[in-house]
Amino acid sequence: MNPVTSTDAELIERSLRVPETFATIFDRHAPHIQRYLARRLGQQVADDLLAETFLAAFAKRGRYDLGRPDARPWLYGIATNLVGQHRREEVRRYRMPSVVPDESDHADRVAADVTAQAMRSMLTGALASLSTADRDVLLLIAWEQLSYDEVAAALGVPVGTVRSRLHRARRKVREALGTDNHTEVEELLNNG
């Protein structure tokens, strides 16, 4: 068995007999899962929860659906569950004034930055106002670029539920930004 060319499903199946095999799953997916956790909860908590996510995955690997070659959506689902246990921290973070370090602190960018900052805080405020379930779907699609099917698999909900949650989340974001345009949303949704 070649650890480079094997699918995740093959590695997970093998890890039931040879647990160390699961370390390869970490190596393949940890950077993405860490970034997802960091986007939602900040770097510090993300570092904390990264090992926890993979240990939870390791513990329940016996229940992995071996029909799915790529384990990343499953790992996103486990990470999302952990994020859900910290939803108050997540919401507080979105409501905080921006703490993004400005690495290109240049005078002629200030005016543009003010607009961008206002837009940004409206946006994060909108994220904070979403229900956890709606936010999960929106961010897995927008940030992690999962397909509807993958989000459905990750969260264990039907694809129709993914569509309706995304629809509701985007409507709220657009309302918060004052750019609600029903037709355009419908159009995007139908293309999605």
Add this chain to the structure above:
Amino acid sequence: MDDLQLVRELGDETPMRSADDLASARARFVAGMRPRKWRRMGIIGVASLGLAAAVAAVVTLVPFGSPAPVRQDAALTSSAAPQPVETAVQLLNHAAAAARAKPDAVPRPDQFYYVRTGERESWQSVDGTHDGLLILEQPKGDRALLPGCRNGRSAGVIGDREIPGLWYPCEPQGVYRSDLPTNADAMAEYLKGERRDITYKNVASLVVEQYLPAQQRATLFEAMSKMPDLVVVRDVKDGSGRPGIGVTSAVLKGNRWTLVFDATTYEFLGDTERAIVQSGFVDAVDQRP
């Protein structure tokens, strides 16, 4: 203006970390995969369940960890007029005394420990050899089989179904933790384990998800009082909204680290996320106490 694009740009602010950056998380993960010493102890503990409980009942613990003499007796007899709590060490010592005073349930090995926290319910095998069950809050009502470990192997499962022909090696891990130390130093060592940075979470997981006999539970709170930087949190609510008094770390502070106790009896209620709403030993999965 595309709202999805705006959200995406917000996500772009967070860079992808390199494998080097993730090395310490990887080390913690790999360490956590390894079977630990206490799992081997667990088998002994389970095999001699009755004996261990009997021994635990007669052990007298030397109080420790408090600069002042521990007032166990005071805490035991003063539920009408509770001792004022100034420090986290005092609070945890009161919690330890309350744990010791609580009548201890000694289950049969074939029973299950039932816990409900919010909408999550679990039935875990007392000796680890019987099939338990978890009913999840998310997705709500989903059932997950917790396969028991018999003859050195347990079934592979998807959700609440076993996968025919798929087994993996195991050692039974019972939910009744009479195998844990009843000495505070040994307990502190156990807590540190190989994942010392999530020690507080270990404490919460142990008391919320598993059944510690009175001595072990008391020892756990005493061991916790040795941790540095503990602070008392007044007027805190547990995961089900019950008010209480909490203890957390001044360094790691945040909801998930706060353990909540009844402000009068110092009985452990849960943490700020999860509260033990109902618990007890039952004869079969799907039974409630």
